[in-house]
Amino acid sequence: MSKVTLNGLTKRFGKVEAVKNVTLKIRDGEFVALLGPSGCGKTTILRCIAGLEKPDEGDIYIGDKMVTRLSPPDRNVSMVFQSYALYPHMTAFDNIAFPLWIRKRPRDEIREKVKKTAEILEISEFLNRKPGELSGGQCQRVALGRAIIRNPAVFLLDEPLANLDAKLRISARGELKRLQKQLGATMIFVTHDQVEAMTMAERIAVMNNGVIEQFGSTDEIYQQPANMFVSGFIGTPAMNLIKCSLVERGGSISLILDTNTLPVPDSIGRALIEKIKSSDMVFGIRPEDISIHEKNKPNSYKTKVYVVEPLGNEKLVTVEMGNTYSKVRTRLDFKQEIGENAWVDFDWNRAYFFDKRTGKVIMHGLNKSANRR
Amino acid sequence: MVIIRRFILYFILIIFALFMLFPIYSMVTTAFKTMPEIVGSRLTPPTQLYLGAFKEAFDSIGRPLLNSVIITVPSALIGTFLGSITGYVFSKFRFWGSDALFILIVLGMYIPAQAVLLPVVKFSANVGIFNTYLGLILPMIAFSIPSATLFFRNFYMNVPTEMIESARVDGCGIPGIYRRIILPLSGITFAVSVMINFTWIWNSFLWGLVLTQGPAVQPVMVAVNNLHGTYVAMWNVQMAGSLMAALPMVVIYAYFGKYITRGVLAQRK
Ligand SMILES: Nc1ncnc2c1ncn2[C@@H]1O[C@H](COP(=O)(O)OP(=O)(O)OP(=O)(O)O)[C@@H](O)[C@H]1O
Ligand SMILES: [Mg+2]
Numbered sequence A: 001m002s003k004v005t006l007n008g009l010t011k012r013f014g015k016v017e018a019v020k021n022v023t024l025k026i027r028d029g030e031f032v033a034l035l036g037p038s039g040c041g042k043t044t045i046l047r048c049i050a051g052l053e054k055p056d057e058g059d060i061y062i063g064d065k066m067v068t069r070l071s072p073p074d075r076n077v078s079m080v081f082q083s084y085a086l087y088p089h090m091t092a093f094d095n096i097a098f099p100l101w102i103r104k105r106p107r108d109e110i111r112e113k114v115k116k117t118a119e120i121l122e123i124s125e126f127l128n129r130k131p132g133e134l135s136g137g138q139c140q141r142v143a144l145g146r147a148i149i150r151n152p153a154v155f156l157l158d159e160p161l162a163n164l165d166a167k168l169r170i171s172a173r174g175e176l177k178r179l180q181k182q183l184g185a186t187m188i189f190v191t192h193d194q195v196e197a198m199t200m201a202e203r204i205a206v207m208n209n210g211v212i213e214q215f216g217s218t219d220e221i222y223q224q225p226a227n228m229f230v231s232g233f234i235g236t237p238a239m240n241l242i243k244c245s246l247v248e249r250g251g252s253i254s255l256i257l258d259t260n261t262l263p264v265p266d267s268i269g270r271a272l273i274e275k276i277k278s279s280d281m282v283f284g285i286r287p288e289d290i291s292i293h294e295k296n297k298p299n300s301y302k303t304k305v306y307v308v309e310p311l312g313n314e315k316l317v318t319v320e321m322g323n324t325y326s327k328v329r330t331r332l333d334f335k336q337e338i339g340e341n342a343w344v345d346f347d348w349n350r351a352y353f354f355d356k357r358t359g360k361v362i363m364h365g366l367n368k369s370a371n372r373r
Numbered sequence B: 001m002v003i004i005r006r007f008i009l010y011f012i013l014i015i016f017a018l019f020m021l022f023p024i025y026s027m028v029t030t031a032f033k034t035m036p037e038i039v040g041s042r043l044t045p046p047t048q049l050y051l052g053a054f055k056e057a058f059d060s061i062g063r064p065l066l067n068s069v070i071i072t073v074p075s076a077l078i079g080t081f082l083g084s085i086t087g088y089v090f091s092k093f094r095f096w097g098s099d100a101l102f103i104l105i106v107l108g109m110y111i112p113a114q115a116v117l118l119p120v121v122k123f124s125a126n127v128g129i130f131n132t133y134l135g136l137i138l139p140m141i142a143f144s145i146p147s148a149t150l151f152f153r154n155f156y157m158n159v160p161t162e163m164i165e166s167a168r169v170d171g172c173g174i175p176g177i178y179r180r181i182i183l184p185l186s187g188i189t190f191a192v193s194v195m196i197n198f199t200w201i202w203n204s205f206l207w208g209l210v211l212t213q214g215p216a217v218q219p220v221m222v223a224v225n226n227l228h229g230t231y232v233a234m235w236n237v238q239m240a241g242s243l244m245a246a247l248p249m250v251v252i253y254a255y256f257g258k259y260i261t262r263g264v265l266a267q268r269k
Helices: A042-050 A092-102 A107-121 A136-148 A166-183 A194-200 A218-223 A228-233 A266-275 B002-031 B035-040 B052-092 B098-110 B113-126 B133-157 B161-169 B174-185 B187-203 B206-211 B220-225 B235-268
Strands: A004-013 A016-026 A031-035 A057-062 A077-080 A154-158 A187-191 A203-208 A211-216 A240-249 A252-257 A260-263 A280-285 A290-293 A301-310 A315-321 A324-330 A341-346 A352-355 A361-364
Touching: A004 A042, A016 A042, A016 A057, A016 A211, A031 A042, A031 A194, A042 A057, A042 A077, A042 A154, A042 A187, A077 A136, A077 B161, A092 A107, A092 A136, A092 B174, A107 A136, A107 A166, A136 A154, A136 A166, A166 A194, A187 A194, A194 A218, A203 A218, A203 A228, A211 A218, A211 A228, A228 A240, A228 A280, A228 A352, A240 A266, A240 A324, A252 A266, A266 A361, A290 A324, A315 A341, B002 B235, B035 B235, B052 B098, B052 B133, B052 B174, B052 B187, B052 B220, B052 B235, B098 B133, B113 B133, B113 B206, B133 B187, B133 B206, B161 B174, B187 B220, B187 B235, B206 B220, B220 B235
Parallel strands: A031 A187, A031 A203, A077 A154, A154 A187
Antiparallel strands: A004 A016, A004 A057, A203 A211, A240 A252, A240 A280, A252 A260, A280 A352, A290 A341, A301 A315, A301 A341, A315 A324, A352 A361
16 A cells, blocks of 8 residues: 555547646545546546656656656556446456566465455355356456455456446445445546545545545545635535625725625624635525524525425425525525515524635634635 | 249259369269279260279378468367367456557458568578478467467457356456356357368468478378379369368368357257
């Protein structure tokens, strides 16, 4: 097991810059997710680490060894492809044994190790079948088996659970996490499913457009998003982002949303004023940090119900605030229907403020001094 | 309406079929007739099965038949094998000049034999392989590489690249991947390519004609052409010889054709 370091990694495909100057330090034995929307360069990073793509700039270290110019067989990594890439003419046994077979290990050792690997993954019964005769979940485990049968410095997994059905995916999530702990392995996996990333990984690298927007634990990414992209990507539904400007009138501070005024608690307003350069900003608040009421309450803000989505144990209400729409998570007994009025108020301690131009976080309510400028 | 249209269609098809089948009929019937019988009536079926023409033909083309086997089998196999290696490399690896090299190889398909006839003969004589088996086998292999390369490259394009990359990451070298993954996956393609090569090499008349002298190495197609008598045209002997020369191809297609159809269907599944 080894740490993995990317240093200023850049990869271009013709004019497309798939990965832009990415620096990432992954610890020994860490379970890391590369999370981001389609086409943001996750697979490209993984392939660069495996040696399947040559970076245009930057260096890659596995352990303390620079591997940038080594070919894939010399890097001692294991990779599970999204398609699993099993060999169709070999049985599950031979597929799993393949890496040892290449290394000309003795037969007894191979048989022993395949047996053990199959036990860990609970696929002992299927070892004589070929990939064509296995289900998606079984194929996935055979592919994992082929990766874990030797002791590579690092495991790379490209959307390992994407081909599984929803139910199987949830159980596979837990299994994979346990497996990683059991092996104590450095694992990097790619996903565009934030729940997968948040539930499995110790740290998540949130990617967008070839850059890493933030690298941190689930809590950090959720509680302290570095910028608008991260806050808008994480959470189901994601944080509401509302364009507004800050004004001070007669000693009280408010946010102006379109034509409406939203008073801000003094402590937060003061702290904000000290930090901003321009009054234009983006106000962010998660759906669970807004309360919604059927009747007017002091300090609440009048809105119109746009749509109501019952989720079984709660309701998701979209409200119209001026020209913007915000999602609110609320109790099941919330009564108002589409078109009716509703009043919302915000948990200001959980509000975020972003620089409209750079998208970076200026401040968030919980930790009034926290910012990354 | 439909029936009439069908009728017309089948009528036309039958005419074409007869057009193709008649020479075969003529060849088979003539081969079993005696010369006087042929002179008597050209198109009627033979009255008895006369095998003398076959015996006579075999006396002159027995050795060339063996020559053809000795030349064709290794050429077809080696040409296919080399084509599958180049096809694999060109489908899965890019290196400096790979595109240009591929185009150069494929261009080889469009070079007419007549254009390189003299240089090949001259070269063959210079290196001392004129009128030897090797002297025919080597050019046959060379000429089968371009089409085999293209054929295998197109097939390997459909083999998922991730499978090869996975093997690379697992520590397998490029030759190892060919041996352990690519080759085992190409069974049917291999058989088809061997058949295609076998066909044209077996039937190749021109190269046998210019690269050999006399029956010792001469392939059967050239020998058959020499069967016409010096003073009288021995039609029955010629036809019997042609039949014997064509027989291996017929047998191969009858046998492997079925196997290939089955294989292709199995692959589609
Ligand atoms: N071989 C290639 N040639 C040209 N462009 C490529 C190639 N591979 C990737 N790209 C481009 O690079 C960018 C990043 O691709 P990449 O496959 O890394 O995305 P991804 O984050 O893995 O997306 P997904 O979630 O859809 O798998 C994309 O814009 C893609 O079109
Ligand atoms: Mg991808």
